Amino acid sequence: MLEPSHNDELPPIPGKRYFTIGEVSDLCCVKPHVLRYWEQEFPQLAPVKRRGNRRYYQHQDVLMIRQIRSLLYEQGYTIGGARQRMSGDTAKDESSQTRQVIRQMLGELEEVMKLLKR
16 A cells, blocks of 8 residues: 555546546545545535446546545645635645546546656
8 A cells, every 4th residue: 555645656546437436545545434434524516426326436536535535645735624625725736637637537548648658
């Protein structure tokens, strides 16, 4: 498992529409029970629930979880402080998420370029 300070070393997010809780757990290096707890603490985090109460997370949910993880594990926020930060700084959060998506897309484009050069 990754150290909390290595958020940049998290695996890239695949281009899928929905992710199961197990997939999100692996993508964010957070255990499933922690994800379920964060759903209770952060109202913005509300995955789609389908048959059998199964959770399906979307791309923006994964980015939000990574941001929550960063606030709690890297920046040392408490749950309450992270909740305030998430609700108060939506413009900053969106720009941070946008930067993260752009970084991921650049990485994927570099991989495509390597494949094309072969």
